[in-house]
Amino acid sequence: MIVRILSGERELFHVLIRPYEKTLFFVAFSLLRNAEDAEDAVQEAVMKAYKALPRFRSESKFSTWLASIVLNEARGRLRHDRIVTFESVDASPDPDEDFAPAVIADWREVPSQSLERKEVREMIQQAIAALPAIYREVFILRDVQDLSISETAATLGIADGLVKVRLLRARLMMQKCLAPKLQTGRGGMFGFLRKGVGASWF
Amino acid sequence: MVLNCKHVWREISNYIEGTVDPGMREAIETHLAHCRHCAAVLDSTRNILVLVADDRTFELPIGFSDRLHTKLSEVISAIPPGG
Numbered sequence A: 001m002i003v004r005i006l007s008g009e010r011e012l013f014h015v016l017i018r019p020y021e022k023t024l025f026f027v028a029f030s031l032l033r034n035a036e037d038a039e040d041a042v043q044e045a046v047m048k049a050y051k052a053l054p055r056f057r058s059e060s061k062f063s064t065w066l067a068s069i070v071l072n073e074a075r076g077r078l079r080h081d082r083i084v085t086f087e088s089v090d091a092s093p094d095p096d097e098d099f100a101p102a103v104i105a106d107w108r109e110v111p112s113q114s115l116e117r118k119e120v121r122e123m124i125q126q127a128i129a130a131l132p133a134i135y136r137e138v139f140i141l142r143d144v145q146d147l148s149i150s151e152t153a154a155t156l157g158i159a160d161g162l163v164k165v166r167l168l169r170a171r172l173m174m175q176k177c178l179a180p181k182l183q184t185g186r187g188g189m190f191g192f193l194r195k196g197v198g199a200s201w202f
Numbered sequence B: 001m002v003l004n005c006k007h008v009w010r011e012i013s014n015y016i017e018g019t020v021d022p023g024m025r026e027a028i029e030t031h032l033a034h035c036r037h038c039a040a041v042l043d044s045t046r047n048i049l050v051l052v053a054d055d056r057t058f059e060l061p062i063g064f065s066d067r068l069h070t071k072l073s074e075v076i077s078a079i080p081p082g083g
Helices: A002-006 A012-032 A035-055 A062-081 A112-116 A118-129 A133-144 A149-156 A160-182 A189-195 B005-017 B022-034 B036-053 B064-078
Strands: none
Touching: A002 A012, A002 A035, A012 A035, A012 A062, A012 A133, A012 B064, A035 A062, A035 B064, A062 A149, A112 A118, A112 B036, A118 A133, A118 A160, A118 B036, A133 A149, A133 A160, A133 B036, A149 A160, A160 B005, A160 B036, B005 B022, B005 B036, B022 B036
């Protein structure tokens, strides 16, 4: 399709990018944490990708190339707005702290139907937003957008091993934040939802 | 190979990915069979990942795609790729 676009069928660029729109948005959102800024970044990046299309090399995946452009655009906006704070890359004052999940006695599954509740969706979104940027990036690409480890690594320009390290920490941070709120029991999300109207799936 | 809880936590992400070697997998599963806390950590982490990946958790802003393609049409009609 890229060859056809470069040969003059420009309108096909719409078709080319359509499958990746959601991923692109969340790549930008993972850094900017604001929907309006993320949308602006995606628009700008897609225009840049169109203009740069002759320079795309087929040895890389188009989706990865495109996501990288969005990521660079988002990073550029962060630098420009001085929003970013420099965060420790892979070390923390207490490395074990990153590996400590919320230790709970048992787990009762939270069904996907619970996502019909705005409170549950917001709780998850806030937990992701609270992750340090380097963990949020890998978590969104791998666990929200379902890119493979290798695709996540290629998009971020880092090694597969580093993705795995960051993913472990991100997942345990998410568990530590959310499990106590979602778990069955007094004061947990189940207790809260049981009192609510329409919580019949519990 | 005998693992304690911290060892299991350090491998839990790779275990979910299915990328631990058979020896480690067996050691983790032996530990999980006897440690309800680590079993709950694994179950809760998996459950949270299922919720996170659900399309309902994150939705695109309404009109996002339309606005993107409208702007793209303007550029496409004005200049060729590389232009």
